[in-house]
Amino acid sequence: MWQGIGASDGYGVGTVIKIVEADLSFSDTQVEDIKAEQTRFQLALECFTTKTKAMAEQMRQRVGEKEAEILEGHVIMASDPALSDGILSQIADGICAERALWNTCDLFIQVFSATDDELTKQRVTDVEDIRTRLLKILLDKEDVDISNVPKGTVLVARDLTPSMTVGICKENVAGILTEVGGKTSHSAILARALEVPAVLSIPEIASQLKDGDVIALDGFTGEVFAPSPEQKAEFLKKQEAFLTEKEGLKNLVGKPSVTADGKQVELVCNIGAPKDVKAVLEQDGEGVGLFRTEFLFMGKTSVPTEEEQFAAYKEVAERLQGKPVIIRTLDVGGDKEIPYLNLPKEDNPFLGYRAIRVCLQQKEMYHAQLRALVRASAFGDVRIMVPMVASIEELRQVKAMVEEIKLELDQEGIAYNKDIPVGIMVETPAAAMMADVLAKEAAFFSIGTNDLTQYTMTVDRGNAQVAYLYSTYNPAVLRMIAHIISSAKQAGTPVGMCGEAAADPNLIPLWIAYGLDEYSVGATSVLRTRSILSKWTTEEANALAVKVAGLATTAEVEAALTEARK
Amino acid sequence: MVVETVKVVNEQGLHMRPAGVLSKAAAKYGCDVTLKVGEKEINAKSIMMIIGGCIKCGADVEIICNGEQEEDALSEIKALFASGFGE
Incomplete structure (x- = not known):
């Protein structure tokens, strides 16, 4: 058994053909x-x-x-x-x-x-x-020709070069094994583009194998081994299931995101920079549910100007062509440092001066960001999201600033959307408990499950000694989320989720039962999330939620959700 | 001779693609185009030298154009840096 780097997903099993380079002495x-x-x-x-x-x-x-x-x-x-x-x-x-x-x-x-x-x-x-x-x-030597290898071939080479790959017949190649390379090398990019399972970087693998050997490789884990006949059959089956699932997901492109009983939800994406829009469109995301703006502020020596920010927000809004784009204002502090803001070192940074607390004190900087956002609303469905809200005064202050900016823009004759929505992230227990009150003044909610879990369990997830307490499956966290969603529903305020939990296959049925309106996930999770949504009826999801509501521990919840998983 | 300092905005620095765009653009002009990064001086007409220069995101780069059409060369290359070489 060998261990390499899994660089292209899939399970490959087949007969070795070594690519021997011509003698170039x-x-x-x-x-x-x-x-x-x-x-x-x-x-x-x-x-x-x-x-x-x-x-x-x-x-x-x-x-x-x-x-x-x-x-x-x-x-x-x-x-x-x-x-x-x-x-x-x-x-x-x-x-x-x-x-x-x-x-x-x-x-x-x-x-x-x-x-x-x-x-x-x-x-x-x-x-x-x-x-x-x-x-x-x-x-005057010939190029290696691998265009005629028989079906079920595992190619073994020192390195897979672009020139070799050109002639490849991918239907006949079951896998690729190389001695060099990594996840981002050309060989990895090529293998992924060809959708052939690949394991790279196993030193001397070519000299340890000979043509005709049967070999199995796991493109997820990077494991390579000589399979028994049973293992070979199992691998072929796993690869078939993998391909069927992948094909199934491709078929979901362009389809609405609906539950099995036809209830439609919004399935949007988290992005960190304008360049991420490409993946959103490719994976059929229905908009952007969280655009983190920190990238504009990081790796710089001073605060980005209004124009710089406006250009980035406008670009995303335009490329999404009228689909919703929720942009979160600067979430600095905690574990995210921006040197030129000169934020003091704190003993408890997650409980300290961060996100909206910083922005409301550095008004000039925040004014520029809000102005850039309001101006960008003329070019698409831009919505403003305020992070880390702990009290309604914070939301009111932001809304007052937005109203002032609208007056300024009116005077300057600059276009914007007069109804630009201002919503909040619900990620503090304080906001969760006051959700009914906040829902009356916020245009929308987005539940940030990562911070909400951390603050509800009062646990620093970076601290290994207490990290076991950090779980969104904890009943306290789930009750908190259920409460937020039902408060929003009663007020008629749309409610979404933009933490990792929004794409968790185990938790999705609970979100269906609670009535979540919008799921914001990483672009690569869009189709899988749509597939899971389509497997559950609201009735089945409700039954599971009732069962889970009676459980006392994280382990019990996890076991129940895993068992019910579809 | 004309000189101007710019910043690399490409997230992965001047790797193969931007280096290719830059060297192609510089090669169009008769003047010498040199990139000065810290103490290093790099011929901007050579993709290999640019790659070997390992110019990372956020780096300050002094563009030095000297000779024929130096103004035009500087303004085109400056714009390329600002646009992230179209990435």
């Missing part, structure tokens, strides 16, 4: 005709460029844009003046083209390997791949 020769040797290299480089561009095009059609870009990057790297100048000047010293190529690439490999940056280190494989392909052209 060469002998050093003293160059007589320098011009001719330089031309020989330049012709090889032209041939490389033509071939690689063609491969990139093939990759774009068969696999994807991102994968094609890797190959286009190779074209740019190979035609880099620093590389070709180095090679040509070595040839001018009488060194043959092969050796000059080898040495010059080595130089860059050394520079890249010596850095402390993971991404730069990964570029070593690109330089090696470029060198190998250029050498093949110079030595």
Whole structure:
């Protein structure tokens, strides 16, 4: 049994075919005709460029844009003046083209390997791949052809390069095993794009296996082993179930999010930056339920300007094309530090100066953020969400600031949505107990289960000695959530949830029973959450909620929910 | 010679894709384009040098253009940095 890095999901089992690279050894020769040797290299480089561009095009059609870009990057790297100048000047010293190529690439490999940056280190494989392909052209060797491997093949290679992958027939490849690479290496990206299970980074695996060996690999855990016939059958079954589920989820794209008895809910996403919108749209999220704005403030030396913030909020609002976008105002403090705000060190940061408490004292900074948000409301369904509310005065102060900003914008003739909703995160026990009162003045609620669990159980989840108490399955937390939702319902205020618990398959039936209106989850959980919602009727969910309501401990709740899980 | 300091906004720094866009843009101009990061000086026309320079998110980069069309080169490259190289 071997342990590697699981880099592409799925269970692969099949017969090993090793990808053996052509022999690229060469002998050093003293160059007589320098011009001719330089031309020989330049012709090889032209041939490389033509071939690689063609491969990139093939990759774009068969696999994807991102994968094609890797190959286009190779074209740019190979035609880099620093590389070709180095090679040509070595040839001018009488060194043959092969050796000059080898040495010059080595130089860059050394520079890249010596850095402390993971991404730069990964570029070593690109330089090696470029060198190998250029050498093949110079030595007139064939490319490895893996387009004709039989069905049920597990490919074993030192590394899976983009040029190898182009010709791959993914239906016939059951798995990929390599000696190098990691979760973000090209080989991992390619394997995921091909949807072939892959385990990377098992040293010397190629020399320990031979063609014809039967091998099993778990792309989730990174385990690789020689399976017994029973294990092989089990793996094939698991892979089939995995593919069926994946296919089933794909079929849910474009479908409404409804329970089995047809009750529709809203299924939206949590994002941390405008670039995350892409995943939301790809995974069919119905909007944004939590846009964390901290990214705008982190990694900077001063507070971002209103214009900078406006550009980011507007971009998200426009790309969501009228779907709801709930933007949470700055949630700093606790474990999130922003050096230039000079927040003092505290003994109890989670109970101290954080989130809305900071914003209401740093009015100038908060005014700029609120103004950027109100202005962005002219470009989509922007809603403002206030974090960490512990008393209704905080909400009232924010709403008063928003009203002032509206007057300013009227005077300046700047457009905005006059009805821009201002809602709150319900994540403190104080807000939960006062939910009926808050619901009358907040446009919406969003339950932040992570902080609510922490504050309800009075436990720092980073503290290993007490972390066992931190569980959203705890009956106290569940009662708190049930109370928040029913208070919101009575007031007719929409209520959502944006903590991790919103996507927990065990808890979803409880949320159905409590009457949650909106689920805000990570983009990759959208389709799975939609699938789970579709399996439960309100009646079944209610029955489970009644059962759970009578339980006394976290363990009892967890056991009951796990047993009922669909 | 024209000089201006900019900040890297790309989350993963100047990795392969932005480095490719940058080197392509710099190569269009006749002037020398140098990036100064701390003590390091990097030829912006070379994708390999940019990658090897490990320029990370938040880094201050001095763009130095010297020679033909230096103003145009500086303004294009400055804009590329600000846009996160289209990422």
